[in-house]
Amino acid sequence: MTTRKPVASTLAVFGYVIMIVPILFVVAAAFTTGSSLRFPPEGFSLQWFEAAAEHTPFRSALLTSLQLAVTSTFLALSVGVPATLAIHRGKLPGKGFVEGLFLSPLIIPELVVGLALFQQLVVTYRIDNFPVLLLGHTALLLPYAVRVTGAALTGSDESLEEASRGLGASPLRTFFSVTLPVLRPGIFSAGLLGFITSFNNVPLSLLLQARDTRTLPVSMLDYVQQSYDPMIAAVSTMILAGTVVIAIIAERTVGFTKIFGGINR
Numbered sequence: 001m002t003t004r005k006p007v008a009s010t011l012a013v014f015g016y017v018i019m020i021v022p023i024l025f026v027v028a029a030a031f032t033t034g035s036s037l038r039f040p041p042e043g044f045s046l047q048w049f050e051a052a053a054e055h056t057p058f059r060s061a062l063l064t065s066l067q068l069a070v071t072s073t074f075l076a077l078s079v080g081v082p083a084t085l086a087i088h089r090g091k092l093p094g095k096g097f098v099e100g101l102f103l104s105p106l107i108i109p110e111l112v113v114g115l116a117l118f119q120q121l122v123v124t125y126r127i128d129n130f131p132v133l134l135l136g137h138t139a140l141l142l143p144y145a146v147r148v149t150g151a152a153l154t155g156s157d158e159s160l161e162e163a164s165r166g167l168g169a170s171p172l173r174t175f176f177s178v179t180l181p182v183l184r185p186g187i188f189s190a191g192l193l194g195f196i197t198s199f200n201n202v203p204l205s206l207l208l209q210a211r212d213t214r215t216l217p218v219s220m221l222d223y224v225q226q227s228y229d230p231m232i233a234a235v236s237t238m239i240l241a242g243t244v245v246i247a248i249i250a251e252r253t254v255g256f257t258k259i260f261g262g263i264n265r
Contacts, residue, residue: 023240025039026233027233028041029233030048030233030234031044031045032044032048032230035230036229036230037228037232037233048229048230048231049234049237052231052238057214057219057223058216058220058235061219064213064215065198065217066199068133068137068215069137069194069195069198069199070195071134072137072138072141072194073141073194073195076138077145077187077191079142079145080141080144080145080146080190081149081183083145083146084146084149084150084153084183085179086098087099087146088154089158089161099146099150102142102146104143105140105143106143109203110140110201110203110204113139113204114136114206114207115207117136117207117208118207118208121135122208129210130210130213132208133205133213137198137201137204140204141194141198144190144193144197147190148186148189148190148193149183150186151186152185152186152187153182153183153186156179156182161174161178164177188253189250199215199216200217201217202217202221205217205218206218206221216235220236
């Protein structure tokens, strides 16, 4: 079978090679027996994964990143889902302006957001770094909560909710029986995107970190500046494996078409 678009297919293959090959180099370097990042690796060993698991700063930073990502994702969905319902189903004046406010963190540089939060909350009001960091991450995740759940709501049939209310169901019963099942793929996808975005964030976390509050990406960045051993490749490989596991669970649970298909509607 001949390819109808050879140029597009060639560019696609070239793009996949550019994205995947560097990742394979990092994964291979994580299993080396050598003491520096080199390719091809010198032998095969799991010693750097052991060293990464026993490295206290990485373990502490991992717990901080997980706590921050889960909490900020939950808060963003708690604010974003009701806001989405108000924008798409309510009689809210200035809906476009309100939606634009929720989407504005996408266009404002994270360094600007982090600097503003640091100056106003940490310096001026002496608030601890972690609550400010949590606030910043939640603000960054709001666009995902509003945009993705809004895409799921836009693709649904509003007459189903009207029929439910017409049959005597209360607004709360209608939400749990009709609206929530429609929103579930959008909520799942927004939560997935939000968690990954928060977990991998560097600019905001770098500005708002404290001595006892460091996320894993920031700790990895600090470690690379001081050392060049394969431990950082081992940590990167474990993060990659975790991402693949999340992707497989998402595909088996909902499916990528349902998760991301409605965002461009």
